[in-house]
Amino acid sequence: MTTLQSRPAPPTAIRPRVVARTGLYALLAANAVIVAVLFADAGFGSNALILIGRLAGLYGALVMAFQLLLVARLPWLDRRIGMDRLTSWHRWTGFTVLWTLLAHLVFITFGYAQLSSLDPVDQLVDLAETTEGVLRAIVAFALIVTVGAVSARWARRRLAYETWHFIHLYTYLAVLLAFSHQVAAGTTFTASTAARAYWYTVWGTALGAVLVGRLVLPLWRNLRHRLRVTAVVAESDTVVSVYVTGRDLDRLPAAAGQFFLWRFLTPGRWWQANPFSLSAAPDGRQLRLTVKTAGEGTAALRRIEPGTRVFAEGPYGAFTTLHRTRPDSLLIAGGVGITPIRALLEDIEGHAVLLYRVTAERDAVLYEELSELAAAKGAQLHLITGPADPDLLAPRELARLVPDIGDRDVFVCGPPGMTAAVLRHLRDMGVPKRQIHFERFSLAG
Structure with a gap:
């Protein structure tokens, strides 16, 4: 490759x-x-x-x-x-x-x-x-x-x-x-x-x-951009992507890796704000979020009609390329944590290695487009499947897959348990703290 x-x-x-x-x-x-x-x-x-x-x-x-x-x-x-x-x-x-x-x-x-x-x-x-x-x-x-x-x-x-x-x-x-x-x-x-x-x-x-x-900034941005849903695409039985467009999106200061608090203005949902990260780098024309069903609220996203108005607060988050310190990168994702990682892969410069950890191949959300994107970017993509035990992202495995890990920025996003374990392994391997980037995508508190 x-x-x-x-x-x-x-x-x-x-x-x-x-x-x-x-x-x-x-x-x-x-x-x-x-x-x-x-x-x-x-x-x-x-x-x-x-x-x-x-x-x-x-x-x-x-x-x-x-x-x-x-x-x-x-x-x-x-x-x-x-x-x-x-x-x-x-x-x-x-x-x-x-x-x-x-x-x-x-x-x-x-x-x-x-x-x-x-x-x-x-x-x-x-x-x-x-x-x-x-x-x-x-x-x-x-x-x-x-x-x-x-x-x-x-x-x-x-x-x-x-x-x-x-x-x-x-x-x-x-x-x-x-x-x-x-x-x-x-x-x-x-x-x-x-x-x-x-x-x-x-x-x-x-x-x-x-x-x-x-209050003022979210209201001003939403009045300016007038966001609305353009398409809802089922990625699998449990995962759906929602495409959103609006006016002057090239002036919305969003970056790959960030998230919004989304309110879909339908009866019974307008008051619910959910934090979903962008699953594609903003291109000035549309925004995409990809969500895994985790309850009644996320399951209802499949039923949203194109044309539905959207109130979005954000963009938020420091999980972006702004904090890079090295020319090359390692991206580690677990489960639906692939969404901001996928956006980062699209945006990131230099050589990148992506480790995508799932239980089974059928759980690999967006894998086909990840493969195409990795090939186009000259990046290495490793799909790691198997149960949580044994730890397939332990220091020995990380060193085998990415021998120069200490010379890369490392971006980590996944379930809390996996993220905590990976962060611990990176510290044990001597990866400098300034090169490790992670963020918890959740509402305040």
């Missing part, structure tokens, strides 16, 4: 993910310093417990605003970091918010109880009744505790996404209540014009980012 001549590796001095991550860290650190300066400028007072409580509340507010930025779905951040990593960071910062606000509540209550000689419960009731904004803060904290409880892994697994998402929306109400408490009762907020300007800027930026990324 002939191969394409390898092209020079793309620049690796400054990697996009490192730039974005460093920028986020620097932004958070700079704001943490500003909060400390404004806190000191407001004066310390004489009660240590109240002092600690105030500082905890300020940092809780800062992290809450940062949390909103992480899930604003801003294209610049999403392309460089990926929705899966951003939402994972959002989840962990959420627990930071919970603990800092709990510290704020406890230390403030016990501090004022020391001054008034009331017991902590009576003191909290007294603050809620006599101090403007405190009752709103207590309600906000209760909402955050509720959202945190349903976001715990044991609860998240037991809830439908729509239920979890509906409860999660109360976070925005908690944010507004917390901010109103800060305006009414925050000592640092009321201490100076500079402090007020700073906190209005922080909250305005965070809420504005959410409004733009989650």
